[in-house]
């Protein structure tokens with residue numbers, strides 16, 4: 001498995017720079033070109049296949065895209081930066097100008113989308129609004145290693161958090177995340193995270209998910225989460 005990972009890495013490096021929108025900005029670029037490239041990266045939807053995706057991931061992606069045709073499922077786009085509206089929603093609660101400099105903030109990006117293609121988090125989320133559930137297809141790349149050859153539990157927790165959060169919609173924060181790691185996930189393999197909204201109680205959203213192998217035979221993890229809808233009357237800072 002490690003050998004296939006290395007081979008994957010080699011082809012990933014070979015692809016670097018050729019991919020449209022690859023986030024590679026060298027310091028010697030002219031300012032205008034740098035701005036143009038940055039814009040392209042910001043607006044790129046990363047929840048789409050790229051050459052690092054394995055056969056399994058592409059196959060599952062195609063199956064879910066078919067399910068989207070009748071409107072029962074939708075693919076959620078994914079960007080490196082939050083939209084202006086989302087930022088505004090959260091700014092109201094959390095952004096104390098004394099704590100985060102504006103310049104630093106302009107560099108901010110979702111950390112799951114900060115890796116070169118194939119090296120970190122490759123994922124796409126599909127949502128079924130009627131059934132209040134999502135399916136996240138996730139391939140954890142070689143830079144997410146914990147124990148040699150295995151995906152780091154923190155990387156799995158991150159994806160679980162994002163998958164559960166995708167069932168909520170709106171401005172929410174994770175208040176509690178409870179994970180049972182049942183089997184280690186092989187690095188570079190594809191897992192399927194099935195998440196659902198179990199209960200809504202005022203501002204509290206209770207969610208759960210399981211993480212399985214593509215053939216559904218292996219249950220890697222089970223988790224529950226409590227998300228809280230932000231109260232417009234309150235500010236955390």
Ligand SMILES: CCCCCCCCCCCCCC(=O)SCCNC(=O)CCNC(=O)[C@H](O)C(C)(C)COP(=O)(O)OP(=O)(O)OC[C@H]1O[C@@H](n2cnc3c(N)ncnc32)[C@H](O)[C@@H]1OP(=O)(O)O
Pocket residue numbers: 082086089110161162165169170171172173174175176202203204226228229230231234236
């Ligand atoms: C627009 C969105 C777009 C997003 C785009 C980007 C996508 C990126 C996705 C990235 C994903 C990144 C995701 C991340 O990384 S989120 C980052 C990790 N999470 C945090 O940092 C959260 C820190 N905590 C807080 O800010 C506050 O505590 C929150 C906001 C959560 C609640 O503070 P608030 O002052 O608002 O509420 P409240 O205290 O009145 O409590 C309300 C109710 O909730 C109950 N309660 C609270 N906590 C717990 C608990 N731990 N267990 C059990 N119960 C709990 C509480 O008893 C009460 O119940 P009740 O008395 O009413 O019955």
